[in-house]
Amino acid sequence: MRTPLKAAAAVAASALALTTLTACGGDSASGSGGGKVKIMVGGLDKVIYLPAMLTERLGYFKAEGLDVELLTEPAGVQAETALVSGDVQGTVGFYDHTLDLQVKGKQVESVVQFSQAPGEVEIVSNEAAGDLTSAKDFKGRKLGVTGIGSSTDFLTKYLAVSSGVKTSEFTPVAVGAGQTFISAMEQGSIQGGMTTDPTVATILDKGLGKVLIDMRTPEGSQQALGGLYPSSSLYMQTEWVNGHKETVQKLANAFVKTLRWMSTHSAAEIAAKMPSDYAQGGGQELYVKAIESTLPMFTKDGVMPEDGPETVERVLKAFNPNLQNAEVDLAKTYTTEFVKSAG
Structure with missing residues (x-):
């Protein structure tokens, strides 16, 4: 549990980040290869987005001559909004937002694909575990998601619909992640929900809940979603990418170096590089x-997994009325141009 002092510090830091974002929203990387790049992350301390901070901690941004500012929002949908509004040049969030935005008339593409599985877990409280044993039991439940319109919201709706439960038959509740998610479960505001590590590890360690559906591995993604599900990525507005190719290539170089580094180092070695407060009070071992x-869940090269975009499209079309009757040009939702040229 955070102390009041730590909680106050976290709030202050968040407010400062947002103030900085608002004040500097008009800035962007100048020319094709330099300037400051602001990247909004849908939760910097989430393990699914770990490559963002790890790249900074390893010094790879600086090695590429980049001035990168990492900002954070608790939910991917808020990070998406910051990108579309032009307040940041890039977002580290779920690839599925690129499809959702395309049918809304916004051209956004994944330029580095961090993962091939969602990294998400549907977890249920101990009190509800006896009756909530599969997605078929979502009916009538209040289920936590990071935010309405977030990828956790998307995936929860798909799991429900694919199990015969209508999206109108359960209630998604925006509870964020970390301590806010844990508190909602402890207070009974939600009976279950979708979240990521380190929140999952903390809940299990405290004996507050049980894993219902685990999508942290390619095998788990295959079982729950019928295929690999590319999720965390660096995505950017296509127009900005085309106008700043040298900068985007440097970003791809830095992130691909990080993914390669992760693939050859242990979890303990990775954890040792991260800020100490990312453990969310559970301690380094947890x-x-x-x-x-x-x-x-992570790729080793930043390349979009084969057939991954098709899986994402199928999942979204199962419940999202905006996509069900829309034609999605998947080729425009991602590019491998930069990761395949990464040194």
Whole structure:
């Protein structure tokens, strides 16, 4: 549990980040290869987005001559909004937002694909575990998601619909991640929900809940979603990418170096590079365990997994009325141009 002092510090830091974002929203990388790049992350301390901070901690941004500022929002949908509004040049969030935005008239593409599985876990409280044994039991439940319109919201709806439960038959509740998610479960505001490590590891360690559906591995993604599900990525507005190719290539170089580094180092070695407060009060040993559980989701080269975009399209079209009757040009939702040229 965070102390009041730590909680106050976290709030202050968040407010400062947002103030900085608002004040500097008009800035962007100048020319094709330099300037400051602001990247909004849908939760910097989430293990699924670990490559963002790890790249900074390893010094790879600076090695590429980049001035990168990492900002954070608790949910991917808020990070998406910051990108579309032009407040940041890039977002580290789920690839599925690129499809959702395309049918809304926004051209956004994944330029580095961090993962091949969602890294998400549907977890249920101990009190509800007896009756909530599969997605078929979502009916009538209040289920936590990071935010309405977030990827956790998307995936929860798919799991429900694919199990015969209508999206109108359960209630998604925006509870964020970390301590806010844990508190909602402890207070009974939600009976279950979708979240990531280190929140999952903390809940299990405290004996507050049980894993219902585990999508932290390619095998788990295959079982729950019928295929690999590319999720965490660096995505950017296509127009900005085309106008700043040298900068984007440097970003790809830095992130691909990080993914390669992760593939040859242990969870303990990775954890040792991260800020100490990312353990969310669970201690270093629990944080290492959280990283170890999630590591299988990451790619080693930043390349979009084969057939991954088709899986994402199928999942979204199962419940999203905006996509059900829309034609999605998947080729425009990602590019491998930069990762395949990464040194």
